[in-house]
Amino acid sequence: MYKYSDTDKKIITSRVKQFENQVKRRLEGKLTEEEFKPLRLMNGLYLQLHAYMLRVAIPYGELSSKQLRKIAFIADKYDRGYGHFTTRQNIQFNWPKLLDVPEILRELSSVEMHAIQTSGNCIRNISSDHLAGLTLNEIEDPRPWCEIIRKWSTFHPEFSFLPRKFKIAVIGCTEDRAAMLVHDIGLRIVERKNQVGFEVFVGGGQGRTPIIAKRIRAFLPKKDILNYLEAILTTYNQEGRRDNIYKARIKILVKELGIEKFKSLVEENFSKLSNKELEIDDKNIEEIFGFFRLPPLKSNTNQIPFKKNQEYQNWIKQNVIPHKIQGYSIVQISLKAPKKPPGDATSNQMIALAEISEKFSFSEIRVTHEQNLVLPHVSNKELFNLWNRLKIENLATSNLGLITDTICCPGMDYCALATARSIPISQKISKHFDNYLQQKEIGDLKIKISGCINACGHHHVGNIGILGLDRKGQEFYQITLGGSAKEDATIGEIVGPSFSENNLIEAIEKILNTYKKHKRNKSEDFLTVFRRIGIKEFKKDLYDNFTKKV
Amino acid sequence: MIILQKKYEYKNHYKQIKEQDFLKQNIRNGSILSISQWRKTKHIIQDQKIDVAVEFSSNDCSLSDHDEISKAAMIQINFETFKDGRPFTFAKMLRRKHNFKGELRAAGHILPDQFVFLIRCGFDSVEIKEEDKDIWLELLEIDEGLYYQP
Numbered sequence: 228m229y230k231y232s233d234t235d236k237k238i239i240t241s242r243v244k245q246f247e248n249q250v251k252r253r254l255e256g257k258l259t260e261e262e263f264k265p266l267r268l269m270n271g272l273y274l275q276l277h278a279y280m281l282r283v284a285i286p287y288g289e290l291s292s293k294q295l296r297k298i299a300f301i302a303d304k305y306d307r308g309y310g311h312f313t314t315r316q317n318i319q320f321n322w323p324k325l326l327d328v329p330e331i332l333r334e335l336s337s338v339e340m341h342a343i344q345t346s347g348n349c350i351r352n353i354s355s356d357h358l359a360g361l362t363l364n365e366i367e368d369p370r371p372w373c374e375i376i377r378k379w380s381t382f383h384p385e386f387s388f389l390p391r392k393f394k395i396a397v398i399g400c401t402e403d404r405a406a407m408l409v410h411d412i413g414l415r416i417v418e419r420k421n422q423v424g425f426e427v428f429v430g431g432g433q434g435r436t437p438i439i440a441k442r443i444r445a446f447l448p449k450k451d452i453l454n455y456l457e458a459i460l461t462t463y464n465q466e467g468r469r470d471n472i473y474k475a476r477i478k479i480l481v482k483e484l485g486i487e488k489f490k491s492l493v494e495e496n497f498s499k500l501s502n503k504e505l506e507i508d509d510k511n512i513e514e515i516f517g518f519f520r521l522p523p524l525k526s527n528t529n530q531i532p533f534k535k536n537q538e539y540q541n542w543i544k545q546n547v548i549p550h551k552i553q554g555y556s557i558v559q560i561s562l563k564a565p566k567k568p569p570g571d572a573t574s575n576q577m578i579a580l581a582e583i584s585e586k587f588s589f590s591e592i593r594v595t596h597e598q599n600l601v602l603p604h605v606s607n608k609e610l611f612n613l614w615n616r617l618k619i620e621n622l623a624t625s626n627l628g629l630i631t632d633t634i635c636c637p638g639m640d641y642c643a644l645a646t647a648r649s650i651p652i653s654q655k656i657s658k659h660f661d662n663y664l665q666q667k668e669i670g671d672l673k674i675k676i677s678g679c680i681n682a683c684g685h686h687h688v689g690n691i692g693i694l695g696l697d698r699k700g701q702e703f704y705q706i707t708l709g710g711s712a713k714e715d716a717t718i719g720e721i722v723g724p725s726f727s728e729n730n731l732i733e734a735i736e737k738i739l740n741t742y743k744k745h746k747r748n749k750s751e752d753f754l755t756v757f758r759r760i761g762i763k764e765f766k767k768d769l770y771d772n773f774t775k776k777v
Numbered sequence: 778m779i780i781l782q783k784k785y786e787y788k789n790h791y792k793q794i795k796e797q798d799f800l801k802q803n804i805r806n807g808s809i810l811s812i813s814q815w816r817k818t819k820h821i822i823q824d825q826k827i828d829v830a831v832e833f834s835s836n837d838c839s840l841s842d843h844d845e846i847s848k849a850a851m852i853q854i855n856f857e858t859f860k861d862g863r864p865f866t867f868a869k870m871l872r873r874k875h876n877f878k879g880e881l882r883a884a885g886h887i888l889p890d891q892f893v894f895l896i897r898c899g900f901d902s903v904e905i906k907e908e909d910k911d912i913w914l915e916l917l918e919i920d921e922g923l924y925y926q927p
């Protein structure tokens with residue numbers, strides 16, 4: 228894992244001091260709320276429906292047991308005993324008091340964590356593949372690159388007041404587990420003629436105008452990555468729209484100019500402004516890679532223990548995947564237990580997990596963009612013990628990738644921008660489809676739910692997307708079908724008129740029936756069937772004979 | 778108002794040129810011109826070696842190579858709002874693309890929290906209210922030297 232250097236420590240500490248100063252000036256009236264807002268946002272502090280909300284970065288999704296304990300401590304002392312893991316590898320606290328925030332930031336800095344640039348119109352926390360460094364088909368581990376980019380983007384003097392927020396994701400293989408193509412910049416590590424570099428995508432995003440990122444460079448040599456990012460950001464900071472907040476993201480600029488024109492501006496900046504000092508040399512790269520080596524795992528022939536316990540077997544089948552070192556497994560922990568808000572973990576669960584990770588996974592925990600957790604290096608022979616331990620903490624739900632593994636934003640329960648509730652919808656879904664075999668029969672399916680058009684719950688890219696709307700004071704839910712956030716990224720299509728909360732489950736059932744009817748074999752999943760038969764069939768079955776009034 | 782150049786304070790000696798003076802082409806040392814005024818008179822200014830400043834707003838940070846802006850003595854960029862980050866990029870462009878070596882000054886709605894950012898993008902000085910001086914200096918001290926970029 229990455230370890231802070233002296234510079235990192237100094238920077239983080241000085242930031243806490245600076246924020247303390249800002250809070251003081253705000254309380255003394257020397258900063259107006261309008262002036263304070265962008266400053267607090269840059270430290271991850273939002274003003275929400277009931278209180279402030281603090282968003283803490285988990286850079287590229289990696290946590291140590293010590294950090295997780297600290298998060299639990301903060302949740303207990305300054306919040307209401309839980310935290311919410313988000314879709315961009317952050318954790319949110321929903322109830323901190325403004326005056327406590329500097330102290331919380333100080334606590335975080337003691338375990339090398341921070342809330343810097345987790346909101347505001349700046350370059351946000353860099354996100355990555357939660358299986359980085361763990362799979363065989365990876366070209367290179369993306370995490371060191373995330374760290375290089377994290378440093379470069381932190382307090383960037385030129386890019387801290389952009390037209391709008393800016394999100395970057397980096398992945399190291401063909402499979403996209405980080406929704407890279409719906410980011411402002413997506414980077415994929417690729418190999419060409421024995422040289423490793425980046426394939427660069429730009430202008431993806433969700434929100435009210437969902438767009439899949441366009442490729443701007445098929446191959447960029449590694450050493451140039453920061454200069455190329457600067458060239459893109461320079462272009463965006465100059466040309467991006469500031470007249471209309473809904474048109475301010477880079478995706479709109481790319482769309483309005485066209486990718487060819489945009490590319491020519493970027494390439495010109497790249498050739499004219501590139502700075503030798505920003506080039507990354509091999510020594511540099513090696514040094515950073517040193518932090519991300521695997522723990523001392525010895526390849527072995529240990530098998531996964533067999534037990535006559537159906538629940539355990541389901542869990543192995545659903546949540547456990549092989550590690551690239553033989554004899555070890557990657558254990559995925561679902562934060563979508565029935566009746567629980569998706570992505571929430573209590574402080575007791577976090578403390579337990581910290582201890583579990585120390586015993587079973589070299590003190591390492593990962594956070595996924597699908598709001599789940601991962602224990603990255605578990606010896607096969609320990610799996611049954613681990614399962615028993617997780618079960619006690621209600622952390623052994625076997626639903627990874629299934630219909631009840633929903634992504635869901637906080638919605639009306641917490642969010643000031645919401646037009647409808649979203650957590651209760653996901654709870655309804657998990658209650659209705661709680662049987663494992665029933666879920667297994669439906670197969671791989673991603674439901675994603677947002678409480679408003681801002682799309683924090685990724686509904687545009689859900690196989691089934693659900694968007695909460697307000698119609699004359701009543702909540703309605705619009706359904707989109709066929710979206711994907713993976714390497715075949717697609718924006719879902721709206722199926723038709725929206726449904727009231729009471730009709731929503733029936734609508735989902737009908738959609739699933741259409742799928743089952745057209746499924747050619749057991750393994751043909753929902754998305755494949757949808758792409759084969761198109762939205763028409765679904766529409767017909769869904770609206771032609773709806774039992775209740777829509 | 779005072780001018781702060783890092784830790785040092787000095788009095789401003791630049792002043793916006795009056796319209797009638799400009800019409801009479803009465804341009805003196807220390808005049809502040811708009812970019813269109815500069816474009817119309819830059820040959821005279823250069824011939825007579827007058828030290829003038831050119832003023833931009835965060836809304837119109839653009840230039841072409843024909844503007845020969847490197848010949849101006851000072852450039853002032855007025856922030857309409859501190860949230861508009863264009864002047865930061867513009868400052869970089871002035872230094873790196875337009876080869877401007879004179880004084881680069883930020884004015885208008887700027888925050889002390891931005892002091893180090895301004896300096897690092899190529900600004901030399903800021904125009905601020907006298908009573909704000911202490912907080913500007915305090916924040917400069919907290920932030921100075923602490924950054925990742927070259």
Ligand code: HEM
Nearest residue numbers: 313314315432433434435476635636637642644681682683
């Ligand atoms: C509760 C406070 C929150 C507020 C006020 C908020 C606000 C917003 C807004 C305004 C947008 C649209 C931005 C745009 O289109 O330019 C957005 C997008 C987004 N938010 Fe949130 N959000 C909140 C919580 C969350 C949470 C809990 C998550 C993760 C579960 C999240 C993840 C995202 C993502 C992934 C996007 C889409 C990225 C994109 O626009 O391309 N947000 N949020």
Ligand code: SF4
Nearest residue numbers: 636642645678679683
């Ligand atoms: S999608 Fe809307 S309701 Fe949900 S968290 Fe984002 S802004 Fe709030």
